[in-house]
Amino acid sequence: MNFLFIIIYAITLIYFAYSERVKKFVWLLSVQGFVLFGMVFSSLKEIEIFDFIFILTETILVKSIIVPWFLNRVRKHNGLKRIHEPSIPVFYSVIIVILTLILSFVLSNNILNSQMHTQFFTVAFASVIFGFYFIINHKNIFSHLVGYLIIENGIFMISLAVGNTMPLLVNLAVLLDIVLGILVLGVFLNRVGNTFQSDEINQLTELKD
Amino acid sequence: MQIVLIGITSFWAIQAFATSNLIEFPFIYVLGNSISLSIDKLSAFFILVINFTSLTGLIYARGYLKPYLPKKNSTEIAFHYFNFLWLHISMLLVVMIRDALAFLIAWEIMSLVSFFLVIFESEKKETVKIGLKYLIQMHIGVVFLMIAFIIAYVQTGAAFSFDGLSVYFTSYHPFPLFLLFFIGFGIKAGFIPLHSWLPHAHPAAPSHVSGVMSGVMIKMGIYGILRVLSYIHTDLFGSGLFVLIISLVSGIIGVSFAIVQHDVKKLLAYHSIENIGIIGIGIGLGIIGLSQNMPVLAVLGFGGGILHILNHSLFKSLLFYTAGSVYKQTHTRNIEQLGGLIKKMPKTALFFLLGALAISGLPPFNGFISEFLIYSGMFQSLQTADLSVDIILLLSFSGLAIIGGLAIFCFTKVFSIIFLGTGRSDKTKNVTEVEPVMIVPDFLIGFFILLIGMGSFIIVQPLMNVVAIFTDNASILSEMTPVFNKISLSSGIFISIIGIIWILRAWQQKRHQVSVNDTWGCGYTGANPALHQYTATSYADNFAHISSKLVNVKKEYRDFTSDEIFPNERSFETHSSDIIENILVTKPANKILEFLNKIAVFQTGNIQHYLLYALVFMIIIGLLTYFNWI
Amino acid sequence: MIDLNKIAKIKNNESISLKDIAIIDYEEFSHIVIELLKQPENHCLSYFAYKSNDNLQFIMAVGDDKNHNILLLSHLLKSDEKPELESLTKEIFALHIFEREIHENFGINFIEHPWLKPVRFANNRANKEMQINDYPFYSIKSEELHEVGVGPIHAGVIEPGHFRFICNGENVLHLEIQLGWQHRGIEKLFLDKENNLQRNLLAENIAGDTAIGHTTAFAQTIEALAGKQLGKQRHIERALALELERIAIHTGDISALCTDIAYHFGSNVFGILRTAIINFMQFWSGNRFGKSLIRVGGTHLPFTEELKVELLDVLSKYEKQFEEMVYITFRLPSVQNRFDFIGIVSPEQARTIGTVGLSARMSQIERDIRVSHPNFAYQEFPYETITAERGDVFARFLLKKKEIRKSISWIRNVMENYNFDASQNEKPDYQLKLKPSSFAISLVEAWRGEVCHCAITDEAGKLKHYKIKDPSMHNWKALELSLRNVEISDFPINNKSYNLSYCGHDL
Amino acid sequence: MISLLLILLSSLFFVGIIIQTKAKIAARKMPSIFQPLSDVIRLFKKGAIYSSTTSIIFRAAPIVYFSSVLIAALFIPFGGNVGLLSFYGDFVFFAYLLAIGKFLMIIAAMDTGSGFEGMGANREALYSMLVEPAFFILAGSIALFTNNVSFQELFSNLHIVSSLSYSISVASIYVLIYIALVENSRMPVDDPKTHLELTMVHEVMVLDNSGFDLALIHIATWLKFAIYGSILANFLIKNTWSIYEQIGVYFVIQIAFAIIVGILESFKARNKMSKNPQWIIMLSAIAVVSFLTALIVAHKIILN
Secondary structure (H helix, E strand, C coil): CHHHHHHHHHHHHHHHHHCCEHHHHHHHHHHHHHHHHHHHHHHCCCCCHHHHHHHHHHHHHHHHHHHHHHHHHHHHHCCCCCECCCCCCHHHHHHHHHHHHHHHHHHHHHCCCCCCCHHHHHHHHHHHHHHHHHHHHCCCHHHHHHHHHHHHHHHHHHHHHHCCCCCHHHHHHHHHHHHHHHHHHHHHHHHHHHHHHHHHHHHHHHHCC | CHHHHHHHHHHHHHHHHHCCCCEEEEEEEECCEEEEEEECHHHHHHHHHHHHHHHHHHHHHHHHCHHHCCCCCHHHHHHHHHHHHHHHHHHHHHHHECEHHHHHHHHHHHHHHHHHHHHHHCCCHHHHHHHHHHHHHHHHHHHHHHHHHHHHHHHHCCCCEHHHHHHHHHHCCHHHHHHHHHHHHHHHHCCCCCCCCHHHHHHHCCHHHHHHHHHHHHHHHHHHHHHHHCCCCCCCHHHHHHHHHHHHHHHHHHHHHHHCCCEHHHHHHHHHHHHHHHHHHHHHHHHHHHHCCCHHHHHHHHHHHHHHHHHHHHHHHHHHHHHHHHHHHHCCCEHHHCCCHHHCCHHHHHHHHHHHHHHCCCCCCHHHHHHHHHHHHHHHHCCCCCHHHHHHHHHHHHHHHHHHHHHHHHHHHHHHHHHCCCCCCHHHCCCCCCCHHHHHHHHHHHHHHHHHHHCHHHHHHHHHHHHCCCCCCHHHHHHHHHHHHHHHHHHHHHHHHHHHHHHHHHHHHHHCCEEEECCCCCCCCCCCCCCCCCCHHHHHHHHHHHCHHHHCEEEECCCCCCCCCCCCCCECEEEECCHHHHHHHHHHHHHHHHHHHHCHHHCCCCHHHHHHHHHHHHHHHHHHHHHHHC | CCCHHHCEEECCCEEEEHHHCCECCHHHHHHHHHHHHCCCCEEEEEEEEEEECCEEEEEEEEEECCCCEEEEEEEEECCCCCCEEECCCCCCHHHHHHHHHHHHHHCCEEECCCCCCCCCCCCCCCCCCCCHHHCCCCCCECCCCEEEEECCCCCCCCCCCEEEEEEECCEEEEEEEECCCCCCCHHHHHHHCCCHHHHHHHHHCCCHHHHHHHHHHHHHHHHHHHCCCCCHHHHHHHHHHHHHHHHHHHHHHHHHHHHHCCCHHHHHHHHHHHHHHHHHHHHHHCCCCCCCCCECCECCCCCCHHHHHHHHHHHHHHHHHHHHHHHHHHHCHHHHHHHCCCCCCCHHHHHHHCCCCHHHHCCCCCCCHHHHCCCHHHHHCCCCCCCCCCCCHHHHHHHHHHHHHHHHHHHHHHHHHCCCCCCCCCCCCCCCCCCCCEEEEEEEECCCCEEEEEEEECCCCCEEEEEEECCHHHHHHHHHHHCCCEEHHHHHHHHHHHCCCHHHHHC | CHHHHHHHHHHHHHHHHHHHHHHHHCCCCCCCCCHHHHHHHHHHCCCEEEECCCCHHHHHHHHHHHHHHHHHHHCCCECCECCCCCCCCHHHHHHHHHHHHHHHHHHHHHHCCCHHHHHHHHHHHHHHHHHHHHHHHHHHHHHHHHCCCCHHHHHHCCCCCCHHHHHHHHHHHHHHHHHHHHHCCCCCCCCCCCCCHHHCCHHHHCCCCCHHHHHHHHHHHHHHHHHHHHHHHHHHCCCCCCHHHHHHHHHHHHHHHHHHHHHHHHHCCCCCHHHHHHHHHHHHHHHHHHHHHHHHHCCCCCCC
16 A cells, blocks of 8 residues: 555656646645655554544645645745746656656665665655755745755655654654744745745746747 | 679678588788688678678769769779778678787778778868878777787786687676777777767768768677677676666767758768667677576577667668768758759659668668567566666666657658758759669668568578577577567568558549649748748757757857847858767867967977877887787 | 927817818928837827828827827828838837838838838739739748748638748747738728718728727717717717627637637637627627627617616626636646746837737736727726736736626626616717818727727818728737747737737738 | 457547547537548548649558558457467567558658648657657566566456556556557647647648548547557456456447547647647656556565
């Protein structure tokens, strides 16, 4: 069952490389949140009520509802462009994400540790690498935020892989990380929204060929 | 003279195929050492390929050189034929000699005479420059080969010959030496990034020479690599992976560069790189198959690669000959100025189409058979391979599929721009079909293309013989016989259905009115039809756009400014440059030139002099090494 | 500073005696025109020449959008003078089409005109040797570019026009549009026909999709020349018909745009919605395009309270479905992908070439006759201009939607605040006596933009010259500009987003 | 034999169903399901006009194209029945056979010397080149899964055992449907209904074909659809079923496929032309994911 979610997650990464619409980014992040929930849920050996609630809040509530909702608010509030054109053409991004996935799958095959759920490494590595690539590839701060969240999702999966039971502390840290990151960047975006937006429009008209 | 040579060597080669033994006899005595010619199956295969293409080249040259006869004096023409003969001889020697020194000499002769062949039109300064560039790069290759042989000799003390290599390879890790050999031979073969001479030399040379050079001479590099490989039996994986990756890169980049060319012969030259890539993919997979103990992959990989050597020699020489015919009649290699030639040169056009279909790897022609072998090898090995090989296979067959697709893209472009539609310039006005002597080789080659394509089962046995040099399980190839029979059957049905429908249509159209009218142009009657056709640049632009990072097409064009409501006059031109050549050759060469400029003593301001210095330097090194070990 | 007192000023739908239009010499004329048109609130409404006693009289109408005035300027070219004038186009690009038209019809050579090419190959053109196939297309010197010629016969039901693209692969470097395949000599027919009913029918057929716009302009011009004051209700009816036409055509355009991007669902639903509106027009006037509704001096088909009930019903049904569909369509990523940032015309460019109507408003230019030169209906029930920002296909797509909404709310406003009176029932009057030696102008904001009709009478009160200007005259250039550096496959959506008139241009 | 018959049969109504679906969604009156068929019959009764610019290529292309598709249909197996021609690696032959038909069609379009047809040819060449890897990767992942390299064996050994194999099937079907759409020049790459030459791909390529030739091209298009539909059906049909069940399911799948195509074409706008390459390469990317999954299933990638 786990593998199913891993594969869906891999496909979301491909779609990330493929899309240029900001709305789609947010939507994909939300999907990833649900997928992560599925992963955690199906890998849990015995479900404790506390764990369950925690997972529910972290994945479903935070990752797939609150964060996307917040991002959408930021997007609308700042009247961001609908399209963030990446600096590397999408065609190449798709190829790069394929190669990343292959690399990441092969790497996790080579991690021989019975203590760890190496299955999660497959997409976790890919997610982290792709997140960095995503940030490099986009000029827009909002998209950097999205890239950052992709990396966070990767780290979340690594934390899943490391612990046999729920590593509460690690998750808590991850959760805090997200909240902090969002807050800082969200405030930043809201502040600079107006000046930043006019710049970006100019930039985009120039980019258009 | 040449015919006799062809006769004798072909006889030997066929004999070599027929008997299981190695044919060996003394050839020449150098400094007291007897150097013998030895023909095994691999040599025999190459001899046949060399002989066939040289024969067709010779016939073609009769027609092609005619316009030059009044311009050149008889000595020059004689010299040209002399060189052509010696190119042939030297190639034959290369595949027959095992002794390293003699081999290198034959190799040198081959480079030298081909240099003279390339600069046939030496009145053009550019041609001489290209020729020198070619010669220099060949010498760099020789240096690598020499070093490799010397290392093997010094380390083991065995014979200074190919046979001596086996001793080295059993006792040392083979990869470093293989790498040296690969670079040495790879320059000849034109693997990317060692290819930079190739796209210049082929267009500069007369077409029969380009046909022979591209058809067989660059295969001497492959021969060398195969020969060296036949002595390596351990630790092959690294070498195989290396060959495979270089080949994939050569294939994809070669064909990508080909797409953006306007010069038909340069385009074909880049296709040679692509096809060397396909051959290399086969060989690389073969090596990996050997190292991983996967007989199917090894046999089908080597089989496909080696068969593709033959196939490529066939269709590439055909393409060069037909392109040469077009050049001869129109005096331009720039395809943007051509168009509509199929009505004026129907035979040439159809043979070019045959070559184009074959090189694109389409059934029922020969290119498909070799690619099919490689594909089957890959797909059949998927299950048995381990993870890393599976990933390699994944990359290889995707790469091969992309190469195939791009080749189709490129040849639809080049064929339709040259031969279809209406003429794009005055150069196509008074064109006629070439004389029969230039068509004869096309018929010969076309016959073999169809023979291999439709009757592929006949090549199984000979191919098995050659592959047996590399692996013990060559008999796996015989399992392909029923498959090849099915392919022939399918192709047969395919062609007969085409025939049936053609007859049906003729019958149907006899009963209804068939008329001829202008191409639909939205009812606009004032248009100039030549202007409204797609151009080669436009056709390639689609691809050049997505591969902009790779092919580097530069536009010489001023965009309309936003306040330029009523546009001013302007012109548009594109140039593509070879990025790899820029990085590896042009830029360092410029750096060196800058450096040399600073050394006032040598500064003559003439590039030829620098090249000469380099040449002298290389000869000195050669001599030094020679005297060292004797 | 120029002296504006010298210049004759009138309001929209007014007439003026010809002698009140001062004839000034060309140098001064050029000076004033350039000064005037450099200010953003002014734009040229019409500029034409006509034969007056062997001399050539030129009249230019400049709209002062801020002060709601129309300025009239005139100059004269004597028959013995050399037919040569200094071109104004090199200063004011928007005049290019008028000068080209004059050049074509009268053989006047406009010196240093950057683009002096035939406009429509009129039958009465000066140079009859120039055939339509000889149009001098712009070309770029290269053997690597190809040209694509589209039209005059198009697939689908489109009027004839020839589009010449210079392309590098998929990319269009330059587009040139050659029209004139459809020239019918309408302006001359106006003079030939003595009867105002005949003229009225002609006006309905200037451009089939702007029947109401052109007929209104015609009726107002004739009424102005005759000095006839119409009842309030007639004005409101005409405005109502105009807005309904706008809604219908815009909905049709949105549907057609959906078709062009292969969004069949949207295409069908909007197509159905358009039918509801034009069916109401049929219910009202007996014709789906509102032909026969507008007549000189009155109408046979007054708007009634019953029609009001019906209209409100149609509109509320329409609005509900429209809003639902708009919500789906405009948010659909694949639709946005196709329309965003394609075919951008910057505000500067739009202003330079003098776009009008929707094509001006798409790039922030507030040019709207309903606001700048309102007739009675729009004075009574004011209309606010809406603009879009980006000047791309999406902006035009969006603007159509917004204008539909705005028109609906304007109609509702009228319906709520105006009681239609059946007793106010002026019948058409085709025998109106026109003032002699007068000039009249009428501007109407049709769905495509301003329609301008000008008429001049001779001493006997007969029509001497009739000049029609369809908004497309200005806007075709905008289409050319939007295609620069755009993929050729995006041409259809660009073309459709403007939906310019061929026959309105060709006349 | 049976598979050929089924393909021929389903090709007759396939396009009809797509059109009906679209008409239904548009709340329009539906044309008869055999409307395309009668259109083609009408074409067969007509003469032809050839452009004076064209050569033999233009006359040969429709025939080669049709024949290539027809031969390709011979490779498709059905349930437990082998395709008429079946051998090791026949799908390579299949792909390249379709390619030769396409090659001829492309150069035939260029043969007319028309800017429109050049445009269509150029686009078709690029897109079909880009879609090739997706097909091979997909075939590779199924070959890896089943250790077989002919159409027949690919499907007969395709056992759906775990959730993972389900996901391979789902990904494969997804990719295959879209490959079929690209190959047949349907949405979202091409819009077959548009009347605008400038945005067409396939339709504009055959602008100058008429009569017999055009009829052949139409039939070839139907056949191609039916072939891909058959491949899809083979994914889902189990060998253990009786022949009647198999045939029943086969037609259900064919009809479902046609309806899916109709729905896709109704509710989505087509791609911007310049976005097509990246959209097509994404199919390859998804195929790679299915290859990686196959590696996991085959225990090549060992994870815990």
